[in-house]
Amino acid sequence: MTLVRHYDAATAPRGPLRHLKSLIGYPGLVWRNRYMLQNSMRRDLLGRVHGSFLGVYWILLQPSFQFLLFYFVFGVLYRRSDIPAADFAVYLFSGVIVFLSLVEATTTCCTTIVDNGNLVKKVAFPSEVLPVHVALVSLVTYLVGAIVCLAVGLIAGVLHLSWAILALPLVLVIQFVMTLGLGLMLANLYVFVRDVGQVWRIVGQAWQFLTPVFWMPKQLEEALGPNGAWWVAELNPAYSLVMAHRIALGGSDPMLGDLWSNIGTAAAWATFFLVLGYSTFMASKHKYADLV
């Protein structure tokens, strides 16, 4: 292993995508830092439940409460006559858990470089690993919610277990990559412009409303009429992701679309965000030490 890398401005690659070559080595880098990731994940997850009366059950109770609440508010109180209460509650919940983990993780990623200033200033520390554990933790919170959703959906007869559930790990990988890509991008921007934190909070909210989390695609078609531009909604990067999650969990409504085309679109978006996030991050990484 060479300890000293020679830099030559004349032969060094140029252009905004010059860091893409090192993207191939990214998984290896993450793997080499797995013990650190493991530790920080454990600290993060246990820290939430440490010392509470309910302990680990707290993690499970929270989504359960949330589901009951959705059932009560949107199924019983604010009832739509054409959709059964349980169906709508499951639909809503399966979308909210995806979005909550996505938005929570990306919001945390905003400050992750600045918060870990002492690590970033160490030359030997690869700061591009920092958002990885945030994205992983968000997957864990999603999985707990998904288990609750699956259990309730199966009992209520809304969800039907099918082979599609085997695609869930793939969908999770896509969500991980998308979260990571966005996280890298935001973490990088936040170092230079702190206003990004404020902006992202609003953008995240808008994004959630524009994604079929609280509404169904067929409602949009009804509202806009047959000639309406409802397909614009499908251009949303999160659209396919949310739908793929719903199908994998056993939703069988035709409005959810096709599993593989959803996975394909979501994967394309995720790759785009990863390339964008990673290349911008690596391009300005050398400036972090002075700015945090």
Add this chain to the structure above:
Amino acid sequence: MNTVRGIFSFFLAPFVSAWRRRQVLRELSIREIRTTFTGSMLGVSWLVLQPLLTLTVYALVFGGLLGFGRDRGMAFVSQMFVGLIVFHAFSEPVSRASRLVVSRPNYVTKVVFPLDLLPWPTVALAALHATISTVLLLVMHTAFVGVPAWTALALPLVLLPVLLLGLSLSWVLASVGVYVRDTQEVVRVVLQLLFFLCPVVWTLANVENELHRSLVLLNPLAIAIESARSLLTGTEGPGALFLLAFAAATLLLAAIGHAFFRRTQDGFADVL
């Protein structure tokens, strides 16, 4: 005579203690506002920009893209924004209350500091947010929906009690947060759930069942949100007597919260 004076001083205690240290309070509040925006390029202008952007986003999403028709869409946006203003006036101070004392151990152990002042700046910031958002709301309502009813002038009468409610809960949580460390996590989750339990993204008008209606109205925030909505649109809502009763109830709660904090604050130094 003594009991009357006792009752009086009990009610006024939270405000007397704040009034006496108003200079400290002003410094704390200014610092609170400054630190919220330190490092950001646009600085304090975010105070206005943030609600403005949020409102624009809602207008675009619900008034435009998700198209409920222009008029109905904007009316929906205004209804929703009222809900958000009231909810945030409550949730902002409450969400930070449990860390108020814990994050400042020096104030407890090193110096003599009137700890019961700590929740005030967060409430002041929330009040500022609420004021700015309300002004923006009124402008938007006038532009897209129609001139608000004159009863909209009474909106502060709804917002003030909500802020007081947040203040009283902040005292309780600030104290509990010292003794029970996972208060922060519990509060975060409860607020998340409360958001959906309050008629923010839905309105009481869509709830048909009478029993469900009265269940929703057990929640003081739901009462406040629905009152604010009817004040804005001039539909028949709560009477003046009701608003007074609501304000009196929150005053009582503030006094109780403050007394609770004063009672329990002696033990802080041992725990921190």
